[in-house]
Amino acid sequence: MILTVHVSNPNIAPIRYSDTDMSIYYFGSLLGKAPVQAGSQQPPRSCKLLRLPAWLSGLQLAHHAKQFLADLGILILWFNV
Numbered sequence: 001m002i003l004t005v006h007v008s009n010p011n012i013a014p015i016r017y018s019d020t021d022m023s024i025y026y027f028g029s030l031l032g033k034a035p036v037q038a039g040s041q042q043p044p045r046s047c048k049l050l051r052l053p054a055w056l057s058g059l060q061l062a063h064h065a066k067q068f069l070a071d072l073g074i075l076i077l078w079f080n081v
Contacts (some may be wrong), residue, residue, distance in 0.1 A: 002036045003054040008054060009042045016041050026064055032056035 003024070009015050019038040024031045031050050034052040061068065 001054045003052045005050045
């Protein structure tokens, strides 16, 4: 799965990303992780889209399946309007 994250830098100085893992939570449960690689720089006062490979826990996803599918249905309806 590819996770697209919108990142804003409102500062007057650029920011650099370090190696880290982004945690993905859903209704308070850790659903998965997405690694952020070091070396990426974002200019001052800018927005950027990060495309990150993400891994989700099948067990946690199954635990929240009903609500997750309902949320996906709402998103699909919203984007098709």
